Amino acid sequence: xxxxxxxxxxxxxxxxxxxxxxxxxxxxxxxxxxxxxxxxxxxxxxxxxxxxxxxxxxxxxxxxxxxxxxxxxxxxxxxxxxxxxxxxxxxxxxxxxxxxxxxxxxxxxxxxxxxxxxxxxxxxxxxxxxxxxxxxxxxxxxxxxxxxxxxxxxxxxxxxxxxxxxxxxxxxxxxxxxxxxxxxxxxxxxxxxxxxxxxxxxxxxxxxxxxxxxxxxxxxxxxxxxxxxxxxxxxxxxxxxxxxxxxxxxxxxxxxxxxxxxxxxxxxxxxxxxxxxxx
Amino acid sequence: xxxxxxxxxxxxxxxxxxxxxxxxxxxxxxxxxxxxxxxxxxxxxxxxxxxxxxxxxxxxxxxxxxxxxxxxxxxxxxxxxxxxxxxxxxxxxxxxxxxxxxxxxxxxxxxxxxxxxxxxxxxxxxxxxxxxxxxxxxxxxxxxxxxxxxxxxxxxxxxxxxxxxxxxxxxxxxxxxxxxxxxxxxxxxxxxxxxxxxxxxxxxxxxxxxxxxxxxxxxxxxxxxxxxxxxxxxxxxxxxxxxxxxxxxxxxxxxxxxxxxxxxxxxxxxxxxxxxxxxxxxxxxxxxxxxxxxxxxxx
Ligand SMILES: Nc1ncnc2c1ncn2[C@@H]1O[C@H](COP(=O)(O)OP(=O)(O)OP(=O)(O)O)[C@@H](O)[C@H]1O
Ligand SMILES: [Mg+2]
Numbered sequence: 001x002x003x004x005x006x007x008x009x010x011x012x013x014x015x016x017x018x019x020x021x022x023x024x025x026x027x028x029x030x031x032x033x034x035x036x037x038x039x040x041x042x043x044x045x046x047x048x049x050x051x052x053x054x055x056x057x058x059x060x061x062x063x064x065x066x067x068x069x070x071x072x073x074x075x076x077x078x079x080x081x082x083x084x085x086x087x088x089x090x091x092x093x094x095x096x097x098x099x100x101x102x103x104x105x106x107x108x109x110x111x112x113x114x115x116x117x118x119x120x121x122x123x124x125x126x127x128x129x130x131x132x133x134x135x136x137x138x139x140x141x142x143x144x145x146x147x148x149x150x151x152x153x154x155x156x157x158x159x160x161x162x163x164x165x166x167x168x169x170x171x172x173x174x175x176x177x178x179x180x181x182x183x184x185x186x187x188x189x190x191x192x193x194x195x196x197x198x199x200x201x202x203x204x205x206x207x208x209x210x211x212x213x214x215x216x217x218x219x220x221x222x223x224x225x226x227x228x229x230x231x232x233x234x235x236x237x238x239x240x241x242x243x244x245x246x247x248x249x250x251x252x253x254x255x256x257x258x259x260x261x262x263x264x265x266x267x268x269x270x271x272x273x274x275x276x277x278x279x
Numbered sequence: 280x281x282x283x284x285x286x287x288x289x290x291x292x293x294x295x296x297x298x299x300x301x302x303x304x305x306x307x308x309x310x311x312x313x314x315x316x317x318x319x320x321x322x323x324x325x326x327x328x329x330x331x332x333x334x335x336x337x338x339x340x341x342x343x344x345x346x347x348x349x350x351x352x353x354x355x356x357x358x359x360x361x362x363x364x365x366x367x368x369x370x371x372x373x374x375x376x377x378x379x380x381x382x383x384x385x386x387x388x389x390x391x392x393x394x395x396x397x398x399x400x401x402x403x404x405x406x407x408x409x410x411x412x413x414x415x416x417x418x419x420x421x422x423x424x425x426x427x428x429x430x431x432x433x434x435x436x437x438x439x440x441x442x443x444x445x446x447x448x449x450x451x452x453x454x455x456x457x458x459x460x461x462x463x464x465x466x467x468x469x470x471x472x473x474x475x476x477x478x479x480x481x482x483x484x485x486x487x488x489x490x491x492x493x494x495x496x497x498x499x500x501x502x503x504x505x506x507x508x509x510x511x512x513x514x515x516x517x518x519x520x521x522x523x524x525x526x527x528x529x530x531x532x533x534x535x536x537x538x539x540x541x542x543x544x545x546x547x548x549x550x551x552x553x554x555x556x557x558x559x560x561x562x563x564x565x566x567x568x569x570x571x572x573x574x575x576x577x578x
Contacts, residue, residue, distance in 0.1 A: 179367055180371060182339055182363075183365070183369050183371065185356075186338070186339065186358075186363045187357075187359060187386035187387070188358065188359050188386060201373045275373075277416065278418035279372050279418060
């Protein structure tokens with residue numbers, strides 16, 4: 001119990017154990033009983049509600065399921081039976097493509113917008129209207145024009161990743177300190193080299209903040225998009241397991257979605273620390 | 280072009296839009312010149328347009344009227360021949376000390392190999408006394424060290440002209456003294472032409488060959504050009520014993536305290552903007568102590 005880090009870690013573990021215990025007690029049917037399950041739903045699942053035992057899986061069921069998935073993460077038994085790891089890879093692949101495309105568009109365009117206030121003011125109304133549109137609203141349009149469900153999902157990721165990166169890049173570029181640019185100007189540095197050697201490093205922390213916001217949104221949206229387009233991916237997996245009424249699988253998937261999202265954010269946070277400079 | 284008019288400011292006027300949309304003239308029809316190898320200081324009150332003059336000399340700003348000529352050519356933009364030492368040091372915070380200097384060196388000599396660039400940069404870092412700090416980032420340096428990097432960066436491109444905007448004003452007295460000594464030594468060694476802005480009368484007396492006095496803005500003008508009567512090989516600890524020291528010091532302080540404000544109303548009849556009067560204070564030593572400007576004002 002010496003360092004504050006150790007203390008908070010201990011507390012985290014205690015909270016986790018208490019939560020798991022409460023969960024376990026709740027689903028294994030306490031004396032309080034009560035309708036732990038909607039009878040209609042129970043009939044659907046083909047189980048009898050006995051002795052107050054809930055059909056809601058307990059932590060032990062989830063643990064067993066998790067171990068099962070971790071043992072065989074990448075198996076592929078046809079369209080409706082793929083390993084959890086494989087599904088996550090499908091989702092990550094789509095996010096990588098859509099997000100990568102968004103970077104390729106947002107950062108150069110953001111540079112231009114940030115450097116030329118006229119262009120910024122000209123594009124601002126469009127950005128303001130497009131930004132609050134739920135990316136899923138694009139889905140029908142994407143399906144209609146692209147005619148490929150997987151590409152449509154990538155397009156939706158592209159659209160939702162675009163705005164935060166675009167706005168942050170423009171903001172970062174526009175806010176580069178005048179004196180740094182003056183240093184480059186007095187050294188007769190060409191505009192192109194100024195962009196690479198002054199504006200980019202100066203705006204990088206702001207740009208990466210935008211990238212972090214975008215990856216978070218993209219990871220949120222991919223689950224919903226895959227539920228809509230189906231086929232593969234973690235979103236489809238969740239939907240499919242719901243149709244199979246396998247709540248344990250759904251919970252395991254939720255856990256994995258959270259962990260992968262956290263890993264993505266941590267990776268970018270680490271990158272951000274590397275390029276952030278103290279002044 | 281003659282060396283006597285190495286830098287020639289010819290009738291420059293600069294106006295800025297005030298927030299209410301009207302134009303204010305910061306200074307109007309300013310003339311002065313600087314011979315090659317001379318160290319010239321400009322003093323004047325805040326807002327009289329000193330930085331604007333320096334920006335025009337650096338090429339970062341252009342006059343609305345008139346022209347600034349260097350070595351026979353009108354200034355049209357920034358040039359590697361004129362290095363600037365900024366008041367706020369303006370180091371690139373994501374680059375190390377070495378990186379900040381090599382940035383300038385590679386801009387000056389783009390064809391040089393990396394090793395040559397670094398070797399050259401290290402030489403100048405050593406010259407300003409920062410050997411051993413090459414890998415540090417600006418945030419890890421004290422104010423004096425940051426300003427030293429700025430000086431190394433400016434000198435490393437071996438400019439024809441050094442432009443300095445209050446380079447030492449943010450430093451404590453001790454650091455300021457050492458840096459003044461170093462800049463003076465380096466500039467004398469290389470016969471550097473220098474234009475420097477300062478608020479510090481003693482700094483101007485110690486460093487400058489000539490001191491340009493600007494009246495208060497707006498519509499500022501060059502009131503006069505003061506020649507420094509002290510010998511070129513002056514010693515910081517001995518100058519106050521020179522008979523002309525208090526003469527020039529009192530003259531400058533008197534200007535800052537009163538004449539900068541009243542000059543325009545009491546303009547000498549023969550005042551000519553193109554040839555501002557040149558004065559050389561060297562009268563009998565006046566027994567005034569080097570005290571606050573407020574006291575000397577009464578003299
Ligand atoms: N880009 C600009 N736009 C509008 N006004 C400006 C601009 N630059 C300078 N000015 C105005 O011009 C005047 C002179 O400014 P300048 O910075 O040259 O003064 P200075 O003599 O260097 O003052 P200080 O001693 O405080 O540094 C000031 O009144 C300032 O407000
Ligand atoms: Mg200034």
